[in-house]
Amino acid sequence: MYASSNTFLDRRSPEHLQPLKHDSCALCTITDGLDIAVLLNNDDKLTSPLGSPYTMGSSRAELDGADPAPQSRDPLHLLSAPPPLLSPTATPCGPKDWPLRTARHAKRARVENIRDMAGSSFSPSLEPDTDGAPEGGQGDKGPREWPPDGVQAQRAGRSSVVGCWSSEDPAIKNQLQNMKCQPLLKFRRSGGLPPEDWDRDSDQPKEETPLEETHSFGSDSPSKDPYDVFTDPHCGDGFDVPLNRKACGGKKVRVQTASSSPGTPDTANALMADILKYELSRAVSMSVDSIFKIMPRLEPHPPAAAPAAVVVMERSAVTGLPRESPLSRPRQGTPPGTSPYGEAVCGSTLPEVQTEALSLVVQRAPRLRPYALCRPPHQHHGEQEFPSSHRSEPQGSEGNKGGAAAPVRRDKNPCEGLKQEVLATAGAPGSKVRCKVNSRSVRGARHFALDPGFLGDLCVPMDVQTRADGPQSMLMSTLFSLNDGLTTSHLKKAKLMFFYTRYPSSLVLKTFFHDVQFTRCITSQLIKWFSNFREFYYIQMEKQARQAAAEGVAHTGALTVGRESELFRTLNMHYNKASDFQVPERFLEVAEMTLREFYVAVSLGKDCDPSWKKPIYKVICKLDSNVPEEFKAHYPD
DNA sequence: TAGCTACCTG
DNA sequence: CAGGTAGCTA
Numbered sequence: 001m002y003a004s005s006n007t008f009l010d011r012r013s014p015e016h017l018q019p020l021k022h023d024s025c026a027l028c029t030i031t032d033g034l035d036i037a038v039l040l041n042n043d044d045k046l047t048s049p050l051g052s053p054y055t056m057g058s059s060r061a062e063l064d065g066a067d068p069a070p071q072s073r074d075p076l077h078l079l080s081a082p083p084p085l086l087s088p089t090a091t092p093c094g095p096k097d098w099p100l101r102t103a104r105h106a107k108r109a110r111v112e113n114i115r116d117m118a119g120s121s122f123s124p125s126l127e128p129d130t131d132g133a134p135e136g137g138q139g140d141k142g143p144r145e146w147p148p149d150g151v152q153a154q155r156a157g158r159s160s161v162v163g164c165w166s167s168e169d170p171a172i173k174n175q176l177q178n179m180k181c182q183p184l185l186k187f188r189r190s191g192g193l194p195p196e197d198w199d200r201d202s203d204q205p206k207e208e209t210p211l212e213e214t215h216s217f218g219s220d221s222p223s224k225d226p227y228d229v230f231t232d233p234h235c236g237d238g239f240d241v242p243l244n245r246k247a248c249g250g251k252k253v254r255v256q257t258a259s260s261s262p263g264t265p266d267t268a269n270a271l272m273a274d275i276l277k278y279e280l281s282r283a284v285s286m287s288v289d290s291i292f293k294i295m296p297r298l299e300p301h302p303p304a305a306a307p308a309a310v311v312v313m314e315r316s317a318v319t320g321l322p323r324e325s326p327l328s329r330p331r332q333g334t335p336p337g338t339s340p341y342g343e344a345v346c347g348s349t350l351p352e353v354q355t356e357a358l359s360l361v362v363q364r365a366p367r368l369r370p371y372a373l374c375r376p377p378h379q380h381h382g383e384q385e386f387p388s389s390h391r392s393e394p395q396g397s398e399g400n401k402g403g404a405a406a407p408v409r410r411d412k413n414p415c416e417g418l419k420q421e422v423l424a425t426a427g428a429p430g431s432k433v434r435c436k437v438n439s440r441s442v443r444g445a446r447h448f449a450l451d452p453g454f455l456g457d458l459c460v461p462m463d464v465q466t467r468a469d470g471p472q473s474m475l476m477s478t479l480f481s482l483n484d485g486l487t488t489s490h491l492k493k494a495k496l497m498f499f500y501t502r503y504p505s506s507l508v509l510k511t512f513f514h515d516v517q518f519t520r521c522i523t524s525q526l527i528k529w530f531s532n533f534r535e536f537y538y539i540q541m542e543k544q545a546r547q548a549a550a551e552g553v554a555h556t557g558a559l560t561v562g563r564e565s566e567l568f569r570t571l572n573m574h575y576n577k578a579s580d581f582q583v584p585e586r587f588l589e590v591a592e593m594t595l596r597e598f599y600v601a602v603s604l605g606k607d608c609d610p611s612w613k614k615p616i617y618k619v620i621c622k623l624d625s626n627v628p629e630e631f632k633a634h635y636p637d
Numbered sequence: 638t639a640g641c642t643a644c645c646t647g
Numbered sequence: 648c649a650g651g652t653a654g655c656t657a
Contacts (some may be wrong), residue, residue: 222655491648524640525649531642538643617643617646 091359258449486516486525494526495575497631498533499587501624512631538598538613539572541591545598559599563594 079201490513497512509526510518516526544567548559561567563583571591572583595618606612 385648503642527641535643613643 049282083498089242093284134278339578408545464628486513487520490516490526490528494529496581497627498530498537499577499581499583500627502530502537502590503621504530504536504627512627524611535575537571537591537594538568540618541598542602542613545595545602548595549602553599556596556599559592559596561588561595567591584625586625590620593623594620 111215493513501508504512506527509523513526516522545559551557568583568588568591572579576583594616598620601607601612601616
C-alpha cells in the first residue's frame, strides 16, 4: 500500500499538513536522521521527509506523538539553495595580442596549401583563381563556380574514368549511392553554400539559379561542376539520386554509369574518394577564406597588456585547469596547454564568430577563469574549472530559439557557414546520419578517406595526426563537433550538468548546449542521456538503500553521502570519471536525500508496488539546482 | 498528438 | 549508451 503523493495529499488532514508546513517542505525530516520508527507513525500515513507520501496500512505508530524529528537542515534552504556560488570574477584576459596578422598569413599559406593539395589531386592548373575564391574577389557573385571542366577531366582521367562510368554492374551503382554522393551533391546544392554565397544583409542564401535536374558532362559541357560527372543526362546509363527534399525540393540528379571506361568498383571508389577529399579540402579552404574576410573586424584590438598568450599558457584550453597544476589534464594526446584545435586569442571583445569557427583552424580562445572561488580550499589540484562566464554570448543565442525542429540556422556568424559546409560535406542534413552524429556516428564516418596532407593543412598537430586511434577519427570528431551533432565532449558536459540538474528541461538543454544545432533528434538524444544518467543514479541509490536496510541501518541519520562514501565514488566515477570536476556540495545533499528516500521506501516494503519509485522521483525532480552559467560555454571542450 | 519519462533490453 | 516501448500529461 504505497499511495501516490496525490492520494496522500488528498487524504491528508490539516493536522497532517501542519507539520509539513512547519518543516517548510518536509524535506528535512529524513535528512535529519529521523528514525525509521518515527516514520511509521502518524495515522497510517508516512510523511516522507522529502515530502513524498507513504501511506501506511499496517505500520501504525507505536510512537504516536513523537516529534517528527527536529530539523537541522532547513528544507527551504535545500530547495532554494542557490548553486555553488560562482563569482564572476573577471579573468585578466585582456585584448588579444596574438600576432594575428602573422597568423593570418600563416593561415593563408595553409589555405594555399589546401588549395594546392586539392588542385594537385585533380589539376592545379585547372583551378584558376577566378573560380570564385574569396581572394579573387568573386566570392560574392552568386553561387560559386566549381572546378572547371578540366578538373573533372583530369580527375576522371586520374581515376581512369572519363566522362561517365561505364558499368552496368548494379554493385557499382549501389556503391556509388553508398558513397555519400547524395551529401556531396547536397553540399553543392543546399546548405553547403559557402559563406560568401549568403546574402549578408538578409542572412539568407542568395538567390540561386534554379537547380538543374541534370548537368551535362563532357568536352562540350559548359558545366564546371565536378559533380556533373554524376549528372550528365547524355550518359546513357545512370540512376537517379534523390536530393534532400528540404534543401533541393526533392529534385533528383542522375548518377551516370555509362560506357566509356572499365568502371570497376575500385575506380569508382577512387573517384569518389577523390571527390570527398577534394570537397573536404575545399570546404575548409573556403571557410578559412571566409573567416579571414571578416578578420579585419577583429583587428581593432591592438596588442595590449595581459597578453592572451600568457593567459593561454596559464590555463589549459581544454580543461581550464591552471597550467601550474601538476594534474592538469589536457585532452588526450594533447600536450598540456594545447588544444587539438590550437589555442585562440583571448578577449572578451572578440566577436563570437571566433569562438567556434576558428577552433577548427585557428587556436581557440579558452577565456577561462578559475572555479576557485567556489572551490573548497582543500580541493585537489587538477579538478575541473569552469570556463569563463564572460564568454561573449551571441546576442539572443541562448539556445536555438527557433525551436527544436528549426531548420538549418542562418546565422551571420561565419562559423555557421563553416558548420554548414562541414555538415554538408560530412553528412546529409536532415538525414538520420545527422541525427545520430555522436561518437558512434563519428566512428562510422571513418570511411571518409582523409589525405594525411589534409590534416596537416588543417593545422592538426602532429601528435593528433599520429594518434593511435587515428587522425581521421580525431578530425571527424572535430568536424562533427562543429556542426549540430553531439560529441563526447557534449556527453561529458551533460554528465557534469547532471550534478546540478537531474531533470533538465528542453529549454535548459538548448540553453546550455547552444553550440549544438537542435533538432528533434538531438533534443531526444540529450534527453535520453539524462534519462540514462538518472537510471544509473537511481539504481545506485536503490542498491545502496537496500544494502543499508539489509545491514540493519536503524535510521536515516546513519545514511550519509560524503565524498569518501562508496556511493559517491560510484556516482563520481560514472559522471565524472576523470574526477577533474569539483562536484557541488548540493549534489551530495540531493544524493543523500535520494538515498534516504529509497531507504525509507525499501524499509517500509514499498517496493512491492510496481510504481513505488514514482513518489521518489517526484521528490527528487524538485531538487534540481540551476546549472551555472559557466556551462553555457562550450565546456568542457 | 507531442513531449517526456521510466523500464527493459542489447 | 541507444533503441524500443508503454504510460502519463497537457
